[in-house]
Structures are given as structure tokens and as C-alpha cells.
Amino acid sequence: MVVNKKCVSRLSRYRKALLRFKNLGFVKVFSDTLGDATGVTPAQVRKDFSLFGMVGKKRGGYEIDALLEKMQVILGKDQIHKVIVVGVGNIGRALIQYKPFEKDGISIAAGFDIDPVKINPKAQVPIYPMQDLKSYIRKKKIEIAILAVSEIAAQEACDLLVDAGITGILNFAPIRLQPLGDVEINTVNLQMELENLIYFTKILKHRK
Amino acid sequence: MVVNKKCVSRLSRYRKALLRFKNLGFVKVFSDTLGDATGVTPAQVRKDFSLFGMVGKKRGGYEIDALLEKMQVILGKDQIHKVIVVGVGNIGRALIQYKPFEKDGISIAAGFDIDPVKINPKAQVPIYPMQDLKSYIRKKKIEIAILAVSEIAAQEACDLLVDAGITGILNFAPIRLQPLGDVEINTVNLQMELENLIYFTKILKHRK
DNA sequence: TAGATTGTTAATCGATTAACAATC
DNA sequence: TAGATTGTTAATCGATTAACAATC
Numbered sequence: 001m002v003v004n005k006k007c008v009s010r011l012s013r014y015r016k017a018l019l020r021f022k023n024l025g026f027v028k029v030f031s032d033t034l035g036d037a038t039g040v041t042p043a044q045v046r047k048d049f050s051l052f053g054m055v056g057k058k059r060g061g062y063e064i065d066a067l068l069e070k071m072q073v074i075l076g077k078d079q080i081h082k083v084i085v086v087g088v089g090n091i092g093r094a095l096i097q098y099k100p101f102e103k104d105g106i107s108i109a110a111g112f113d114i115d116p117v118k119i120n121p122k123a124q125v126p127i128y129p130m131q132d133l134k135s136y137i138r139k140k141k142i143e144i145a146i147l148a149v150s151e152i153a154a155q156e157a158c159d160l161l162v163d164a165g166i167t168g169i170l171n172f173a174p175i176r177l178q179p180l181g182d183v184e185i186n187t188v189n190l191q192m193e194l195e196n197l198i199y200f201t202k203i204l205k206h207r208k
Numbered sequence: 209m210v211v212n213k214k215c216v217s218r219l220s221r222y223r224k225a226l227l228r229f230k231n232l233g234f235v236k237v238f239s240d241t242l243g244d245a246t247g248v249t250p251a252q253v254r255k256d257f258s259l260f261g262m263v264g265k266k267r268g269g270y271e272i273d274a275l276l277e278k279m280q281v282i283l284g285k286d287q288i289h290k291v292i293v294v295g296v297g298n299i300g301r302a303l304i305q306y307k308p309f310e311k312d313g314i315s316i317a318a319g320f321d322i323d324p325v326k327i328n329p330k331a332q333v334p335i336y337p338m339q340d341l342k343s344y345i346r347k348k349k350i351e352i353a354i355l356a357v358s359e360i361a362a363q364e365a366c367d368l369l370v371d372a373g374i375t376g377i378l379n380f381a382p383i384r385l386q387p388l389g390d391v392e393i394n395t396v397n398l399q400m401e402l403e404n405l406i407y408f409t410k411i412l413k414h415r416k
Numbered sequence: 417t418a419g420a421t422t423g424t425t426a427a428t429c430g431a432t433t434a435a436c437a438a439t440c
Numbered sequence: 441t442a443g444a445t446t447g448t449t450a451a452t453c454g455a456t457t458a459a460c461a462a463t464c
Contacts, residue, residue, distance in 0.1 A: 001411060004431080008407050012400045013384070030445070039384055042445095043433050050447060058446045059440045076406045083402065094302035095398070100359070100382065104399045143409050144402065151308070167412050168405035170398075174308065176221070176247055184408040186401045190303070190378075191312045192220045193394045194291065194352065197376035198284040199216050200392040201351050203209055204375050212455080238421070250421095251457050258423060266422040267464045 002051050008075075010048055013038045015071045022064050030061040082109040084142050086157055087149030088118045088127055091172050095146055096125050109140060114153075130160070137164040144168040151175055158185075210259050216283075218256055221246045223279045230272050238269040290317040292350050294365055295357030296326045296335055299380050303354055304333050317348060322361075338368075345372040352376040359383055366393075 002008065017037040021029055031042040031049075038045075049055070049062070054070050056062035072078050083101075085092045088111045095101075096108050111127040113119065120127045128136060136142070145166045149157050154173030161169060162181045171177055171187040179185060210216065225245040229237055239250040239257075246253075257263070257270070262278050264270035280286050291309075293300045296319045303309075304316050319335040321327065328335045336344060344350070353374045357365050362381030369377060370389045379385055379395040387393060 001414075003408075003411065005404060005408075006431085008404055009400055011407075012403045016382075032445085041433065043435090044431095046445090046447060047432080056446060057440060058438070059444050061445070074407070075403055076410055081402075081406055090302040090305045090307075094298040097298045098398070099298075100399060101402070104403070106399070106402055144405050146402075168409040170401050170405060174224075182412055184405055184412065186405055188396055188398075188401065190306070190396075191308060191314070192217055193378050193396065194289075194309070194314055194354075195220045195283055195312070196213060196216055197352050197378060197392055197394055198289055199282065200211075200213075201376040202284055203211065204390060204392065206209075214455080240421085249457065251459090252455095254421090254423065255456080264422060265464060266462070267420050269421070 007048055007051065010038070010040060010044070011052065011071060011075065013040070014045070014048070015068065015075065015077075018064050018068055018071070022068065026064060028061040028063055029067075031056075034062075077105050080105050080107050081144060082107050082140060082142055083144045083146060084109055084137070085111045085146045085148060086113075086130075086133070086161065087147065087153070088113040088115075089148060089150070092146070092148035095148065109142065110136060112136075133160060134164040137161075137166060142166065144170070147171045147173060147177075149173060215256055215259065218246070218248060218252070219260065219279060219283065221248075222253070222256070223276065223283065223285075226272050226276055226279075230276065234272060236269040236271055237275075239264075242270075285313050288313050288315050289352060290315050290348060290350055291352045291354060292317055292345070293319045293354045293356060294321075294338075294341070294369065295355065295361070296321040296323075297356060297358070300354070300356035303356065317350065318344060320344075341368060342372040345369075345374060350374065352378070355379045355381060355385075357381060 014034060017034060031045040035042040035045045052074060054067055083106055085096050085108060092111060096111050101108065108125050111125060112130050112133050113127060114130050118127055119129050143166060145161050147154060147157055147169050151173050154171065154175055155177060158169060158177045159180055162179050162183050167183050169183060169185045171185055174189045174191050177185055222242060225242060226237065239253040243250040243253045260282060262275055291314055293304050293316060300319060304319050309316065316333050319333060320338050320341050321335060322338050326335055327337050351374060353369050355362060355365055355377050359381050362379065362383055363385060366377065366385045367388055370387050370391050375391050377391060377393045379393055382397045382399050385393055
């Protein structure tokens with residue numbers, strides 16, 4: 001079982017490129033071709049594939065359909081994943097309305113917020129009060145939550161989510177969450193990303 | 209000159225923790241304390257500091273104020289950075305309104321979009337048509353852009369930005385941009401992040 | 417002084433890449 | 441068959457950690 005995050009991310013990238021190839025009418029790819037398309041060395045492609053148990057034919061390359069089918073299963077693309085959004089501020093609202101998720105098999109099932117003004121159970125994506133969070137997660141068997149609350153509220157919300165049985169959190173609060181239970185957390189720290197860019201931009205300038 | 213991305217990200221983290229310590233009235237920290245607070249080994253803290261030329265006193269630890277001052281300069285916190293947002297869809301709009309940027313010295317100066325309906329030069333953060341992009345960047349000496357257009361429009365928009373002189377791009381389109389010139393690109397791929405969570409969530413379940 | 421903490425060097429670890437035998 | 445490409449092993453690379461001498 002592959003537990004390397006980068007490796008799994010590359011798998012997503014391969015998959016996307018393969019779908020493109022398939023659309024163009026291709027049936028097979030070589031590690032070389034796919035590497036080119038994804039910015040990865042051919043050796044890396046072959047290594048990754050063998051790690052995930054995807055085999056090709058010496059000299060014949062890899063069959064695109066076979067690869068896609070296997071990836072489908074590995075990445076859980078064989079079913080639609082229901083995700084909730086906790087915190088319906090700017091970011092939360094944007095993600096609730098974010099279209100591209102749909103075609104990726106990700107469906108935003110509901111939003112949650114403490115602010116009574118934001119509650120709207122009748123909306124296309126219903127927004128419920130935080131009190132309903134736990135029962136909703138349990139009833140609908142939600143596993144993944146997007147956490148888009150403020151920095152100060154994030155840890156508490158995280159604890160609630162874990163307690164309710166959430167096992168994956170995409171966190172937009174600019175802090176390192178310290179989970180109480182067994183949960184996978186990916187953090188998108190926008191400030192840090194920009195800070196990073198500012199730093200490297202400065203370096204670029206100095207190099208000239 | 210440190211060109212390691214992870215290392216710079218840690219610097220952001222240290223800075224944040226140090227601000228917290230300072231607020232609590234602390235004057236010095238040890239690599240041990242700071243490591244604890246940021247989830248980094250003390251050795252890593254010291255290594256990072258020495259890489260950035262920040263020194264402490266043997267036995268005395270590091271002076272918080274001195275560290276912060278140095279970090280301020282390294283991370284460009286001594287000035288306000290004007291950033292533009294290209295693509296005023298769900299994500300773009302959310303980022304334009306995202307409050308926490310302000311206290312981080314990041315100011316969203318303007319938005320740009322091709323859709324005439326979205327243009328609004330009178331708004332608090334004015335939204336201009338794409339035609340004005342290049343002249344705006346040049347005139348206002350913008351260095352960093354947030355790219356929040358659709359996947360199909362992203363590469364072209366990227367080229368425009370680079371041509372106009374942008375040196376840092378925070379990209380939200382789920383593709384690997386292939387820049388024409390010298391530009392630093394950080395990509396936030398939301399689909400991939402969720403896909404990743406789905407994968408690891410599945411693993412967690414199987415382990416039980 | 418004795419003790420604690422830095423700063424740096426060396427060791428370790430993990431991930432990527434190169435190389436090449438196996439084989440289609 | 442000759443040639444090309446996989447699959448895997450070994451080499452390389454880079455980043456993290458451990459260790460410890462220097463020193464406050």
C-alpha cells in the first residue's frame with residue numbers, strides 16, 4: 001500500500017494526462033511519452049506504476065484503458081464522493097459553488113456555519129447550523145470535509161469533525177491542526193503560498 | 209541565498225509562532241521551544257536559522273525581536289505587496305474579498321476578467337477587462353498575480369502575465385503551467401488535494 | 417565552574433534517477 | 441532476429457536528524 005503523498009499526487013496527474021491521450025484516440029503509452037506529458041522522468045513513471053501494481057509490456061508500453069481502470073479504483077473514482085464544507089465565508093462559499101469538482105466525482109453535499117444568517121436548508125447546496133454537523137455526518141456517512149472557518153475557530157471545528165467520524169480534512173485555515181484522532185489533513189495555506197512567491201520573486205529580481 | 213521552498217515555508221511558520229510568543233511577553237526562544245510550537249525538530253530550526261544567517265547565543269537561545277526583524281526583511285514583510293487576481297469567478301471573487309491577507313501585508317489591488325458583466329472599475333477592488341491587464345501591471349509595477357481562471361484559459365492567461373512582467377503566480381487552475389519566461393509558479397490544485405484525501409481516507413479505513 | 421544550548425559536521429533517511437538485464 | 445521498452449536494482453541526490461565540540 002503506497003503511503004507517499006507525492007506519489008499519489010503524481011497518480012492523479014498521470015490519470016489526467018491519460019484521459020487526454022485516450023480522447024486523442026491513443027490506445028497505448030510509453031513511460032517516456034507519459035513522462036513528457038506530466039513533467040516526470042520516465043523512470044519515475046515506471047517506478048510509480050510498479051508501486052501501484054500497474055504493469056505494461058516490454059516493448060509494447062502500457063495500455064491506456066487498463067491503466068485508467070486500475071487508477072479509477074485506486075483513486076476511488078468508481079464512486080461519487082460526498083464532501084461537506086464547514087464555514088461558509090468567502091472561501092467556503094466559493095468552494096460550494098466550484099463547478100469543476102463535479103466532473104471529478106466530488107459532490108458538495110452541504111455547508112455548515114455558526115452564523116444564523118447563512119443558514120439555508122432549502123438552497124441547492126443546503127447550509128445547516130453547526131449543531132446539525134455531527135448527526136449529518138453520521139447519517140450521510142460523510143468522510144471528507146473542507147474546513148474553511150477562521151483561524152481561531154479552526155482547531156475546535158477540526159475536533160468536532162474528527163469526533164463525528166470525518167477521516168479526511170482539507171484545511172484552509174492558516175494553522176497546523178492538531179487532530180485528536182486518526183484523520184488525514186491536507187492544508188492549503190494561502191498566505192504562506194503568497195509569502196513564498198514574494199520571497200522567490202525577490203530572489204529572481206536580485207539575480208538579474 | 210536559500211532556494212528551498214520547504215525551508216522558506218518553515219520560515220513563515222517560525223515567524224507566526226514567534227509573533228505569538230512575543231505577544232505572550234517572551235523575549236527569547238530556544239530551538240527546542242520553537243520546534244515544539246511549529247512541529248519541527250530543534251535541529252531543523254537551528255539549521256534553518258543558520259541557513260538564513262540568523263544567529264543565537266550558545267546557552268542564551270535566540271532573541272525574538274532580532275529574529276522577527278530579520279525574517280521581516282527576508283520575507284518582504286517590510287512593505288505591502290500589491291497582488292492582482294486574474295479571473296473573477298467563484299475562487300477569484302473569494303480571494304479578492306479574503307480578509308486575512310490584509311494583516312499579512314498583502315493587498316489585492318485589482319481583478320481582471322474577460323466577462324464584461326464582471327467589469328466594475330468603481331468597486332472597492334476594481335475589476336478591469338483583460339485588455340487593461342498589461343498596462344496595469346506595468347504602471348503599478350505588480351509582481352504577483354493570482355490566476356483563478358478556468359483550466360482551458362489558464363495557459364494563455366499565464367503567458368499574458370509573464371509577458372507583462374509578472375514574476376510570481378499563484379495558480380488555481382488544475383494544470384501544470386508551462387511558463388515562457390522566468391517566473392515562479394505555485395499551484396493550488398483543489399481537485400488533486402481532495403483526490404489525495406480520498407485515497408488516504410480509503411487506506412485509513414482498510415487499516416482498521 | 418558546571419551546565420545548557422548553539423552551530424556545524426557527519427550519519428541517516430527517503431525519494432529520485434540511472435542503468436541494465438529481461439523480454440516482447 | 442534486432443531493437444525497443446519494461447521492471448527492478450543500484451547509485452545518486454537532497455533533505456532531515458543526530459551528535460558533539462565550541463562557548464556563553
